[in-house]
Amino acid sequence: MTIETNLQSSTAQSTGASALEAINITKSLPLSGQRIEILKDISLTINRGEFISIIGPSGSGKSTLLGIIAGLDTPSTGNVLIDGVNITKMNESQLARIRNQKIGMVYQAFNLIPTLTARENVEAPLYVGKHPGKPSEEAKKMLEIVGLGHRLNNRPNQLSGGEQQRVAIARALVTHPALIIMDEPTGNLDAANAANVLTMIRDLQTQTGTTFVIATHDPNVANSAQRVIRIVDGRIAE
Ligand SMILES: Nc1ncnc2c1ncn2[C@@H]1O[C@H](COP(=O)(O)OP(=O)(O)O)[C@@H](O)[C@H]1O
Ligand SMILES: [Mg+2]
Numbered sequence: 001m002t003i004e005t006n007l008q009s010s011t012a013q014s015t016g017a018s019a020l021e022a023i024n025i026t027k028s029l030p031l032s033g034q035r036i037e038i039l040k041d042i043s044l045t046i047n048r049g050e051f052i053s054i055i056g057p058s059g060s061g062k063s064t065l066l067g068i069i070a071g072l073d074t075p076s077t078g079n080v081l082i083d084g085v086n087i088t089k090m091n092e093s094q095l096a097r098i099r100n101q102k103i104g105m106v107y108q109a110f111n112l113i114p115t116l117t118a119r120e121n122v123e124a125p126l127y128v129g130k131h132p133g134k135p136s137e138e139a140k141k142m143l144e145i146v147g148l149g150h151r152l153n154n155r156p157n158q159l160s161g162g163e164q165q166r167v168a169i170a171r172a173l174v175t176h177p178a179l180i181i182m183d184e185p186t187g188n189l190d191a192a193n194a195a196n197v198l199t200m201i202r203d204l205q206t207q208t209g210t211t212f213v214i215a216t217h218d219p220n221v222a223n224s225a226q227r228v229i230r231i232v233d234g235r236i237a238e
Helices: 062-069 092-102 118-127 135-145 161-173 191-208
Strands: 020-031 034-046 051-055 077-082 103-107 179-183 211-216 227-232 235-237
Touching (some): 020 062, 051 062, 051 191, 062 077, 062 179, 092 103, 103 161, 118 135, 118 161, 135 161, 161 179, 191 211
Parallel strands (some): 051 211, 179 211
Antiparallel strands (some): 020 034
């Protein structure tokens, strides 16, 4: 698969701040009269253009942490800076804007809209907020970059799991976000498709300078990143 080097990433052009900074994040939730601590004083910094993985067993807090980093959930205490901007005290409409402009999300279950074609799924985020270019052309370009130029008009149920995940990655990339966050992106794929998707992520990262954060319980997936952060029982383990 070829990745076009002319894919411009806003990430590579920005100023000094880290792509992501999480500072003393905690998350506790009430559970049958008590409070359970899901995240315990998590701090981490991810540099622009880095590809990092967060590995930990099921229930260790990975998805909770990703939700907080993505501005979908709020921490009980602590702060999250995306591209140097503190998102923790933002209201819902400010957060929606940041998520649309600076963050791309990819999930285990692909989460494509079943009634839309591949191209229409990738276009969708471009109709929210302001983005340069014509949505259908930008979507086509991005699908070509992930090797699906021949699948523009297929609906999700006409695509393999690996192809659906590549559509989801194209949708995450199409707004040129500072940060792409992936929660178990290979969890629903067989070994060959998982390897294919990981190779594609590495190519996109080296050739576009986009920052990738992947959460996984699978050491093989985690080890394809440049840096591995281990989380055990809601805490970063050294
Ligand atoms: N909304 C919630 N209410 C109560 N407990 C939750 C909630 N969300 C997550 N948890 C608990 O928090 C812990 C971490 O969950 P999660 O972040 O999904 O872990 P992981 O993604 O690493 O599997 C688990 O023990 C889970 O049961
Ligand atoms: Mg999870």
